[in-house]
Amino acid sequence: MAEYLIDQRDLEFVVFEQFGFDALLKSEKYSDFSEDILRDTITQAVKFAGEVLAPTNDEADKFGCRLVDGKVELPPSFQKAYNAYCENGWAAPGQSAELGGMGLPLILAIIAQEVGIAASPSFMFFPGLTVGAAHLVEAFGQETLRDLVVPKMYTGEWTGTMCLTEPQAGTAVGDLKTVAVPLAEGEESTAPFEGLQEYKITGNKIFISAGDHELTDNIMHLVLARVEGDPVGIKGISLFLVPKYRFDKDGKILGSNDVACTAVEHKMGIHASPTCSLSFGDEGECRGFLIGEQRRGIHCMFQMMNEARIACGVQGVSLGNVAFQRALSYAKERVQGTKITERDPNAERVTILQHPDVRRNLMICKAYGEGIRALLYQAAFHADFAENHSDEALRTKYHDRLELLTPICKAYASDKGFKMTELAIQVHGGYGYIQEYGVEQCMRDVKIASIYEGTNGIQALDLLGRKMRLKEGGLFMAWLQDTNEFIEENAEHTALKKEFKLVEEAKNALAEVSFHFMMSGKEDPERAMMGATPFLEMFGHVEVSRLLLEQAVLADQKLQALFTEKNVAEADRAAFIKESVDARFYDGKVKTAQFFAHHILPEVYSLASGIKADDRSALDIDFM
Structure with missing residues (x-):
């Protein structure tokens, strides 16, 4: 198993020395926190990731996930690790304490995400997507539904997904064919509460990360669909909460909601994250509940998508820096050749860290790694200040800056994270190309970050075509x-x-x-x-x-x-x-x-x- 390596000193430098926590701690929301508490939280996150999550990674990469008799099988070590993850409060560190989260500043949530991905990339898809889905329900869901569902998701009792992509509708999400039909008069409702707008959902989604599993009792799918009769294109799309299993007002599972996993993709990387094809309503019995307003589905979903884009950047930061740390460790130990200035063939052999080209590759990794970490941590501070700063003008400024830089956080960080894994393999030489040293897995696992949640080409178009024009x-x-x-x-x-x-x-x-x-x-x-x-x-x-x-x-x-x-x-x-x-x-x-x-x-x-x-x-x- 490759060694778990995290540069905790750099994490803390960016948080406490570069950006400083003083202004954040002055806000009412975080007034009960102190620097000591936050430093201890970082230490505990690193410790938990190293001791509990990292041991699952080797099995996850080799075992992967499998669809057997209609059920998705995960690596056996995941269940115990997931239970411990939730019991220790890591399922939603940056979310509302009143709804089951830890209520930490967002920068701490980003750090917990980074060190978790560094330990076990596939594992982190389950809690990561759940937080985004639950936050969307918290923001746009009907109150009674929110008060039941969100705490179960923030505590990890239930998980969540985002279901956008269809075979003919990837980037062009407006071409989707999934249909939502309101219940006809007299049809029996399955809603756990009165007042929910209930629909029959029919359609197929593909490439759904963490789309099916047995880790939890239920999975909340956030599904984009078009209400029958609504306009074509993105302006006619609505958003629905579609549970895997129906439940009552107390959260008790009642039975199937006609949601089935029909396939699990075999991928280049993130082998143990089940990337699923899901079928909704094959038997005509799939029910979903409207989230937000009808025909405002894209508006609602963009909250989760923007959070997911930041998470993609964190994935680049995490795996790029893991690869760099492993390459640096290897370069300090691998003895090969003499110094380039030495002409004596019998001269002392030196580590490859003494060779100029190796040092150049390592320095590129270090510069990119520390730079993109600062870029993503800055985004977390901007997000927190945009919501919690006492000065309204500064709240607007931080919101605008986050808007401008989000596509760069996603695209630049994921691209450079991939570049770092390439250079880390190069530093290892032939040993980097085999599985034992772990850097080739970093490359396989990080590549997806430049593709999903809007390809990096889409991020560039968003930056140039929209963000540069705002205001x-x-x-x-x-x-x-x-x-x-x-x-x-x-x-x-x-x-x-x-x-x-x-x-x-x-x-x-x-x-x-x-x-x-x-x-x-x-x-x-x-x-x-x-x-x-x-x-x-x-x-x-x-x-x-x-x-x-x-x-x-x-x-x-x-x-x-x-x-x-x-x-x-x-x-x-x-x-x-x-x-x-x-x-x-x-x-x-x-x-x-x-x-x-x-x-x-x-x-x-x-x-x-x-x-x-x-x-x-x-x-x-x-x-x-």
């Missing part, structure tokens, strides 16, 4: 203003002056390209949209470089304070950094930001060149 470009202009202020404040930084100049130039290139789209989009919309994915990558590079420089400024302050406190002379600082864990950590932050600015950030210029090129070759070619 007449106001969201992007506000980001530009904040970035400009940060650069101006630090333009003469002693250790980072060159890097701030590089970020300023890259930011200007990004702004120039954004204005280019205003003209090219009118002249040739297809060619303009061909630049959406490169534009998202440009934006991701600049934002991550900004975040890494933010870390570097703080780290340099801490490093200089250590030198002063320990009275370290200039000539002795390199040796001190090697000996001091804190000094080495902070020095690493400075060097990581420098590396990203010099070696990765310049990619924005080649991306910009392609976007601005007057070239339609990809559109005009007649593919054979």
